[in-house]
Amino acid sequence: MIFLKLALKSIQNRRVSTLLTLFSIALSVCLLLTVEKIKRSAEEGFTQTISQTDLIVGARSGPMNLLLYTVFNIGSATNNISWKTYEEIKKHPAVEWTIPYSLGDGHRGYRVVGTTQDFFDHYHFRGDKQPEFQEGKGLADLWDVVLGAEVARVYKYKLNDPIVVSHGVTKTEGILHHDDKPFRIKGILKPTGTALDRAVYVSLEGLEALHMDWKDGAVPTPEQQIKPEQIKKEDLKVQSITAFFLRTKSRIETLRLQRELNNYKEEPLLAIIPGVALSELWKGLSYAEQAFRIISWVVVVIGLVAMLIALLTSLNERRREMAILRSLGAGTNHIVMLLVLESTLITFFGALAGFGFYLSGLLVLENWLIKEFGIYVNALDVRGMDLIYIGATLVAGVLVGFIPALQARLSSLKDGLSVRV
Amino acid sequence: MNPIIDISNIEFQYSGAEKPTLNIQQFQIQKGEKIFLFGPSGGGKSTLLEILAGILVPQKGQVSILGQNLNQLSSVERDQFRAGHLGYIFQSFNLIPYLNVRENIELPLHLSPLRRSRLGDNLTQKKEFHHIVTALGIDHLIEKKVTELSVGQAQRVAVARALYGKPELILADEPTSSLDHDHREKFIHLLFRICEESKTTVLFVSHDRSLEKMFDRSVKLSEINQVGQS
Numbered sequence: 001m002i003f004l005k006l007a008l009k010s011i012q013n014r015r016v017s018t019l020l021t022l023f024s025i026a027l028s029v030c031l032l033l034t035v036e037k038i039k040r041s042a043e044e045g046f047t048q049t050i051s052q053t054d055l056i057v058g059a060r061s062g063p064m065n066l067l068l069y070t071v072f073n074i075g076s077a078t079n080n081i082s083w084k085t086y087e088e089i090k091k092h093p094a095v096e097w098t099i100p101y102s103l104g105d106g107h108r109g110y111r112v113v114g115t116t117q118d119f120f121d122h123y124h125f126r127g128d129k130q131p132e133f134q135e136g137k138g139l140a141d142l143w144d145v146v147l148g149a150e151v152a153r154v155y156k157y158k159l160n161d162p163i164v165v166s167h168g169v170t171k172t173e174g175i176l177h178h179d180d181k182p183f184r185i186k187g188i189l190k191p192t193g194t195a196l197d198r199a200v201y202v203s204l205e206g207l208e209a210l211h212m213d214w215k216d217g218a219v220p221t222p223e224q225q226i227k228p229e230q231i232k233k234e235d236l237k238v239q240s241i242t243a244f245f246l247r248t249k250s251r252i253e254t255l256r257l258q259r260e261l262n263n264y265k266e267e268p269l270l271a272i273i274p275g276v277a278l279s280e281l282w283k284g285l286s287y288a289e290q291a292f293r294i295i296s297w298v299v300v301v302i303g304l305v306a307m308l309i310a311l312l313t314s315l316n317e318r319r320r321e322m323a324i325l326r327s328l329g330a331g332t333n334h335i336v337m338l339l340v341l342e343s344t345l346i347t348f349f350g351a352l353a354g355f356g357f358y359l360s361g362l363l364v365l366e367n368w369l370i371k372e373f374g375i376y377v378n379a380l381d382v383r384g385m386d387l388i389y390i391g392a393t394l395v396a397g398v399l400v401g402f403i404p405a406l407q408a409r410l411s412s413l414k415d416g417l418s419v420r421v
Numbered sequence: 422m423n424p425i426i427d428i429s430n431i432e433f434q435y436s437g438a439e440k441p442t443l444n445i446q447q448f449q450i451q452k453g454e455k456i457f458l459f460g461p462s463g464g465g466k467s468t469l470l471e472i473l474a475g476i477l478v479p480q481k482g483q484v485s486i487l488g489q490n491l492n493q494l495s496s497v498e499r500d501q502f503r504a505g506h507l508g509y510i511f512q513s514f515n516l517i518p519y520l521n522v523r524e525n526i527e528l529p530l531h532l533s534p535l536r537r538s539r540l541g542d543n544l545t546q547k548k549e550f551h552h553i554v555t556a557l558g559i560d561h562l563i564e565k566k567v568t569e570l571s572v573g574q575a576q577r578v579a580v581a582r583a584l585y586g587k588p589e590l591i592l593a594d595e596p597t598s599s600l601d602h603d604h605r606e607k608f609i610h611l612l613f614r615i616c617e618e619s620k621t622t623v624l625f626v627s628h629d630r631s632l633e634k635m636f637d638r639s640v641k642l643s644e645i646n647q648v649g650q651s
């Protein structure tokens with residue numbers, strides 16, 4: 001294919017201008033893909049914060065409220081569920097597993113969550129991922145604490161450091177420190193890019209123990225204080241939990257069980273399907289994503305306009321070349337083809353380089369992004385959408401190429417073989 | 422014998438021009454002839470060559486090349502016809518700047534299957550290539566960039582390209598006017614030597630009447646062109 005060869009040699013010959021336009025297209029494609037990836041990662045980090053859980057059950061309140069305080073540890077429950085109810089539902093024949101979840105106090109701005117080993121056994125996010133330990137292990141003893149990755153990173157906690165749990169959630173609220181009840185860090189979770197990174201996990205009993213000597217929400221006087229070594233796990237009886245996660249034995253039972261729980265006789269309960277609720281919530285939050293996408297398309301357009309300008313400005317000095325090609329038997333359609341091929345090649349290599357920048361950039365930054373920002377990106381996870389975007393850029397490049405090509409055809413028809421400058 | 426070029430009753434006028442540039446009743450060139458065409462600047466010599474090359478189409482009359490009436494061809498067919506049967510040489514800047522000497526010379530073979538098939542297989546192509554570049558004395562230049570050639574060398578590369586693939590007709594539009602006097606005659610000698618081997622017809626346009634004597638026949642454009650002969 002001689003015109004492909006001519007196009008290649010021709011753009012190589014105009015090296016500086018070609019490289020500049022190629023680079024600008026590469027950067028815009030890279031930006032487009034990166035924005036798309038971050039958007040997708042954010043969405044996945046959000047909607048995939050919890051998976052494999054079929055129902056979240058809490059005391060009756062708004063579904064968004066229940067979702068926020070369980071999945072994101074935001075806000076708080078107005079009511080608890082009694083331990084008795086929890087035990088009963090757990091025994092329901094349709095239930096495969098449950099994870100009790102109690103929201104408690106805060107630790108330096110992070111939420112303290114009371115749960116059981118079930119959490120580490122059954123909690124899933126992003127499909128089949130489970131919380132894993134970066135260091136240490138799960139909750140064995142009453143005073144054991146497991147930290148989310150961000151908590152450990154921000155306060156530079158190490159295994160076996162003592163840790164003090166304060167009353168209330170925010171840093172300023174935490175004036176009442178439970179500094180009489182020393183917890184020890186027994187495990188640190190790996191970063192997940194979800195709300196898991198921003199919580200402190202203790203056992204249900206541990207959470208209970210904090211308030212054992214409290215009467216009616218008042219701080220115990222020194223005489224009333226119970227020494228930590230006097231408290232034993234066996235003595236503690238968990239009265240209630242905030243909510244729990246539930247997995248049914250088969251998905252078809254989910255809806256039926258949800259209805260059943262929502263009409264639970266003993267206690268007013270609310271059961272929600274997290275996937276559905278999360279997607280709804282994300283839709284409400286994601287209008288900014290549309291703006292980002294528009295901006296990156298504008299950048300692609302700018303890249304293509306740069307190419308258009310470069311090709312158009314080169315046309316005048318190439319009129320002689322077109323006349324030579326015509327004299328050798330090339331038709332005006334060949335001239336069009338040559339120029340369209342040139343822009344296609346530039347866009348193709350630009351998009352390819354952009355894709356390369358994007359992939360290598362992500363591969364390099366992958367770990368840093370999850371560590372510093374909790375954004376979980378999988379560089380090698382190339383989706384159909386990425387290819388559609390690259391394809392769309394290519395098509396746009398080809399179409400843009402027709403502008404200088406048709407211009408060249410016009411001037412070639414006018415010039416014939418004698419170029420009068 | 423059939424003429425290789427046969428023009429009858431053509432009239433050509435550029436669009437937007439006030440009067441026709443060319444009006445030729447009868448003009449013929451026989452196969453193998455080497456014709457010198459001269460006339461004042463602006464007389465329409467280049468226009469005539471572009472009509473013969475099938476780039477411009479006269480509003481009236483018939484143009485036949487090798488017995489093929491160009492009027493009957495579509496523009497795409499005229500392009501193919503030109504690629505296969507005609508070699509064109511300009512006054513200067515004949516070469517594609519981003520191709521080297523070899524690639525420039527080989528270009529017509531890529532654009533015309535006819536030229537390719539005339540030379541047969543790869544080996545004969547190579548032989549012919551070698552033959553032409555040695556005859557023109559540019560065999561040491563073939564891998565050079567065309568931007569590194571002297572004007573005379575570039576014109577010889579243009580001749581090699583026009584002739585490679587044995588087209589029947591060479592149209593040369595003042596190919597020597599950028600050369601100095603000594604080189605002009607040498608250039609024409611070289612051109613003729615190769616053309617005679619394959620009985621190629623040459624229509625050569627020039628101002629320089631001193632070259633006239635080297636040709637079989639010389640034609641003054643104003644003698645065949647009715648325009649301007651009031």
Ligand SMILES: Nc1ncnc2c1ncn2[C@@H]1O[C@H](COP(=O)(O)OP(=O)(O)OP(=O)(O)O)[C@@H](O)[C@H]1O
Nearest residue numbers: 414435436438442461462463464465466467468469
């Ligand atoms: N594209 C064009 N549009 C309009 N008029 C043109 C065009 N090209 C040439 N002409 C006119 O046609 C006439 C013939 O031009 P042409 O180039 O054929 O002359 P020429 O004999 O080759 O001259 P020279 O010896 O200077 O090359 C001139 O008057 C020129 O101005």
Ligand SMILES: [Mg+2]
Nearest residue numbers: 466467468594
């Ligand atoms: Mg001229």
